[in-house]
Amino acid sequence: MIYSNPLRGPSDIAGWVAEGPVQYGTYDDGGPALGGDGTSALLLSGTLDAEEHGDHAHWTLWCPEETPDHVRIRWEFLPIEEPGLAMVFFSARGHDGKDLFSASLAPRTGYYPQYHSGDIDALHISYFRHKYATERAFRTCNLRKSAGFELVAQGADPLPPADDADGFYRMEVIKDGRRVAFSINGLPLFDWLDASQEPLAGGYFGIRQMAPLRAAYRNLSITPL
Template sequence: MIHSNPLRGPADVADWVAEGPVQFGTHEVGTGDDGGPGLGGDGTTALVLSGSLDAEEHGDHAHWTLWCPKELPDHVRISWEFLPLEEPGLAMVFFAASGHGGEDLFSSALAPRAGFYPQYHSGDMDALHVSYFRHKHASERAFRTCNLRKSAGFELVAQGADPLPPAGDADGFYRMEVIKDGPRVAFSINELLLFEWTDPSAEPLRGGYLGIRQMAPLKAAYRNLSVAPL
């Protein structure tokens, strides 16, 4: 194991880097069938993440990103469990994130970031990101997909169907998985492969940082983050 975090509550992300108005909480996890399809409950708690600003009043500045402070290598399997609690909104994961020109993602040489989306997809950082549970806008809810984008540049490079139900129909936690193996990226939910993509460029993104992002007013629970070598 390269990195693991049970994500039982705010204390488990006390050293993570918050950009934007993120709010932390705790979700009580039941026993028995409450753990989700094929997962089983464990009677513990999970980390709840939401926004602290009103989305209607603050618009796109109500969203946020939360970074794991550990820089990760390439050739990894990243997994976590996700449970939508209240919608609308959108969930996203950044990986292989770094600053332009080899700068560290948190270098003072980079422009400040405060959760506003263009700072992440068209600024001075490079990353891959998967957007899933895309229930923010009516068009996203009407035809649900998971999208993989490469930035800087906001290039849509892969897309697949999103099997996640609305929050009211969610059957406990769902297991999310990203494979980052050199130029190859794959994304699965509950072991169902949704898309696979191979970067055709001469210099695909390698190791870097992992970040969680949500669009307000989504409220969601997370637990059992793990990063393992392939």
């Protein structure tokens, strides 16, 4: 085990780095009588009104532990209230090998262009793209490589709308050198090989949401392949 966090509530992310207007809570599924398993989870949402603040209402939350390459990243996800978008970053670091939290990098506030076209490099998967009507009409999971916002792989999104969600969904990313694979509940969605001269490795893992999405997370683990 490289990193493990049950994500049962706000206390479990006391050392995480928040960028933008994120709000923490605890989700309780009500137990078996209500179709749950009685396990609490970390509830994440935004603090700003998305209509009033636009793209500045979104946020990113970083795990503070640097992750090596050749890993399997797993977590569980449950959408609670739409619309919105859920995303994860991995292999994230500053340009020229700088640490993601180096004081020499520009400040980040959750505004998306700071992450895809700023002074950090990262891979990011958007897997619950229910923010806009066009995304909800034809749902996909997108893998992008940044800086540069390059769409490098795409697959179908099997996640239902929040009202139809049936318990937590098991998310898995494999980052193995040039290879990135993504699956939900064991269903492979894409498997990509980076043919560039500069594949990303190491770096940090982060969670991002677009407001006003409310979603719950639990059981994050990062293990070597």
